[in-house]
Amino acid sequence: MNRASLHFLLAALVAAALPLFMRSGTLASEVLIFAMAAAACNLLLGYTGLLSFGQGIFFGLGSYAVGLTLLHTSLPLSLALALSTLAGAVAATGVGWLSIRRQGVYFVMLTLAFSQFFYFLAYTFKDVTGGDNGLLNIPRPAIGPFTLGNSWSYYTFVAVLFLFVFAALQRVASSTFGRTLLAVRDNEERARAIGFPVRLFKITAFAVSGAVTGLAGALHALLIGVAPLSSIEYHMSESILIMTIIGGTGNLFASVLGAGFYVIVSDLLSSIWPRWLLLLGGLLVVVALFMQKGLWGLLERLVEALRSGRKSPVEAPVRPESEGRGI
Amino acid sequence: MIYLFQLVNGIGLGMLYFLLAVGLSIIFGLLHFVNFAHGAFYLLGAYLVYDMTERGVNFWAGLLLAPIIVAGLAALTETVLLRRIYHLPHTFHILVTVGLALVVQELVIILWGPVGGNVSPPDALGGVFILGDFIYPQYRLFVIGLTLVLAIGLWWLLEGTRLGAVVRAGSESTDMVSLLGIDIVRVNTAVFALGAGLAGLAGALAAPIRGVEPFMGIEALGIAFVVVVIGGMGSYTGALIAGLLVGIVQSVMATLWPEGARLMIYLGMGLVILTMPRGLLGRA
Numbered sequence: 001m002n003r004a005s006l007h008f009l010l011a012a013l014v015a016a017a018l019p020l021f022m023r024s025g026t027l028a029s030e031v032l033i034f035a036m037a038a039a040a041c042n043l044l045l046g047y048t049g050l051l052s053f054g055q056g057i058f059f060g061l062g063s064y065a066v067g068l069t070l071l072h073t074s075l076p077l078s079l080a081l082a083l084s085t086l087a088g089a090v091a092a093t094g095v096g097w098l099s100i101r102r103q104g105v106y107f108v109m110l111t112l113a114f115s116q117f118f119y120f121l122a123y124t125f126k127d128v129t130g131g132d133n134g135l136l137n138i139p140r141p142a143i144g145p146f147t148l149g150n151s152w153s154y155y156t157f158v159a160v161l162f163l164f165v166f167a168a169l170q171r172v173a174s175s176t177f178g179r180t181l182l183a184v185r186d187n188e189e190r191a192r193a194i195g196f197p198v199r200l201f202k203i204t205a206f207a208v209s210g211a212v213t214g215l216a217g218a219l220h221a222l223l224i225g226v227a228p229l230s231s232i233e234y235h236m237s238e239s240i241l242i243m244t245i246i247g248g249t250g251n252l253f254a255s256v257l258g259a260g261f262y263v264i265v266s267d268l269l270s271s272i273w274p275r276w277l278l279l280l281g282g283l284l285v286v287v288a289l290f291m292q293k294g295l296w297g298l299l300e301r302l303v304e305a306l307r308s309g310r311k312s313p314v315e316a317p318v319r320p321e322s323e324g325r326g327i
Numbered sequence: 328m329i330y331l332f333q334l335v336n337g338i339g340l341g342m343l344y345f346l347l348a349v350g351l352s353i354i355f356g357l358l359h360f361v362n363f364a365h366g367a368f369y370l371l372g373a374y375l376v377y378d379m380t381e382r383g384v385n386f387w388a389g390l391l392l393a394p395i396i397v398a399g400l401a402a403l404t405e406t407v408l409l410r411r412i413y414h415l416p417h418t419f420h421i422l423v424t425v426g427l428a429l430v431v432q433e434l435v436i437i438l439w440g441p442v443g444g445n446v447s448p449p450d451a452l453g454g455v456f457i458l459g460d461f462i463y464p465q466y467r468l469f470v471i472g473l474t475l476v477l478a479i480g481l482w483w484l485l486e487g488t489r490l491g492a493v494v495r496a497g498s499e500s501t502d503m504v505s506l507l508g509i510d511i512v513r514v515n516t517a518v519f520a521l522g523a524g525l526a527g528l529a530g531a532l533a534a535p536i537r538g539v540e541p542f543m544g545i546e547a548l549g550i551a552f553v554v555v556v557i558g559g560m561g562s563y564t565g566a567l568i569a570g571l572l573v574g575i576v577q578s579v580m581a582t583l584w585p586e587g588a589r590l591m592i593y594l595g596m597g598l599v600i601l602t603m604p605r606g607l608l609g610r611a
Contacts, residue, residue, distance in 0.1 A: 108361075109552035112548070113553050234545050234549070245422060285426035285427065
């Protein structure tokens, strides 16, 4: 079995196992929704080397798009979700196109500034977005013959979409396009010298990432029935980025781990101690400094230790070229 | 008259943005370190003044102490943690400082609560300044005056002193400066503390104007980024021009379209990037 199918199998296992040990379908859905967003962030960070603080823009726009469509038109759910995906892709193309005009640190600062821009945009046009209150009372209509009112039936719908999106992202990552992104990440100058249209590739990576993140945002708005202003805030971008980094940027499944960890721990801790983000900030520092392969790296070492049994521990094998690097 | 009022407001605001951004800028110039915790130092400066005035400490003492405490904390962070990661790629600087900023923000909420508060300007500057038709709060005039003096002082520090020469030389090549027998490690700490202290001072000065709340740090970080993207990292003049420009645009727009004033800053940045990808001063 090759790595990609192994990772897909693991993702399918997670989707199947979540209902077994989660008490609420809402929380389980949230895990898979953020897993999509984190995997999309990973496509930029792990595969293209673009650290984007703009993921919240696409997430928030997806939320607003699905909400506005369902509230103001009679279009079916499938079209509303398609519009959200499109909204994410279009915004990401624009933000990507402008941000990659600068490289390195400036690029990162631009994505953060754009994230502030869209936040103020949503905040300013209260008539459309509901401002601070968010867009309320978003319905969750049936899709074809399936009603989604029950939280576990909605979970099933999210899980199917999640697996579809995960497989699609894997296809993108393993395609010639995806492998060229790795070349751009590892040495942009060389990729350009060889003749790859580096800018176009980066913008396309942004568009794919934005589309998936927009869909995730839409599913989140349907889940909670609201498109809140917090979905488009800096904090959303930060959370998605943190999930991605905690999971590890080596492969797409690592993002599922990161999102699962973030969502479940935040659910456990936020009821006990609302200021748990303090610990999260500390954890981010630790991961960045000492655990650059994230939770996935930890898992890899665990498996390695189990395999080698009593034999002296072996260094983890060097990553193959097609794999993303740690951060 | 309303435009003159807003213009003066914009200059005050712009000078605060300058203080904020120039700190970020000189830290990047010398250390090539990307500090996403810069907004957190601004936040701390504001809250320290808030805390001290709430406890009945004289505002002036607070204004003096807050940036010094912030600079001290920054020097400590630099010595314990940050200097160990200078050699790593920028991504690591960003992640570590984003983590630190989150820690500071949550600490602020733990210590002072999530709501925020107001800081009243000192009694001596509580009134208004009247010149014919022109009526203006004295505190805001004081901010403009003080920041102007500081800007000149900072320029002299960077251009006219030995430390400044080391900083400018270090921006070109830290190795060369070390070879000349200068303890660059100490200079790094000093510059980091100076940059953070300036952010703390900007926060402290801004507190009586805009109040304090836990998320002002991230807002300040966004604005500082806009300023350095427009003006160029590592450039004193760039930070000054871009800071004033952003402040004035925001203030004037506040009259024309109050809700959209902050939106315009970012829209303006988009335009600059579109037309002049290298920023106003055309540096890399």
